[in-house]
Amino acid sequence: MRFFKKIKRSNLTYILSELVLLFIGINLAIWFNNWNTSKKINEAKAVAIEKIIDEIENNQLEVETVLQNNYIVLNAYEDFKNLYSGNTSVVKADAIKMQTLTNKYPGFFTVKDSTLIDEGQYLYEGSSRINLEIPTLTEIAWETTVTKNISVEFSYDCLYELESVYNLQRRVQVEIDKSADALQKGDIESLMVILDFLNQLGNDLKQDYEALKEHIKNCS
Structure with a gap:
């Protein structure tokens, strides 16, 4: 009888040990899976932020070129108008x-x-002769970030600023396209009004680009 009791105790200890090891193994697997998932998310966020910064810098150069050209056109027309x-x-x-x-x-x-x-x-x-700069300001990096659901990992403040900047960029693009239409129609007076407003929006966008390039680093 004492022998069987020892066997039962030994089996119980073995079972408990196996359960403890199983529990540890499951938790380690969960932890590793979470760590691996978190690592992939952080890597995806880092890539997304890098692409967005590149996109913003390229768009910023385009906007600066547009503004510089517009200033020349506006000043030239003002001097020649009279x-x-x-x-x-x-x-x-x-x-x-x-x-x-x-x-x-x-x-x-x-x-x-x-x-x-x-x-x-x-x-x-x-x-x-009036020459205009008519670029297409891209938002491929931002759209891809949203489509891939990477943007859900960004903070609210970061998302708010990103969406605000790209909304203003779209408004600038609308005015750029309107300026091209006005020039094509030969409506010079309307063109000058559009260019003046475009320069106001463009300067606001330039400032927002600079601020976003600093703040977006905290999105990761």
Whole structure:
């Protein structure tokens, strides 16, 4: 009887040991799985943030180019506007004024012929040429981050700022497209209004880009 009791105790100890080992094994497996999942999520977030920063920097360069070009167009038109005689194909000015403007804004007005109409005053016939920068501001990195559900791992503040920046970027893109339409229609006055508003939005977007590039580092 004592022998059987020893066997039973031994079996019970063995079973308990196996259960403890099984419990430890399961918990280790769960911990490792969670660690591995967390590692993959963090890696995906790091890649997403890197791609978004690259996208923002590329878009920022495009916006800066647009703004610089717009300032030239706006200033050139402002300087020529009071000299136009009836339309943008004829300019009335003295030779020095005309030379100054053509040097300041090369290519904006091309002179084809000139006629002396008064002492020192000429009618310059030619054409005004407006060149616009019409880029497409991308949001592929951000859309991919949302589509892949990586964005759910970002904090609320981070998501709010990202969505805010890309919303403003879309508004800027709308104005860029509107400027192209106005130029194509030859509606110069409307074009100038659009470019002025576009520059306001563009400057706001540039500031938001800079802020986001700093804050997005905390999203990881």
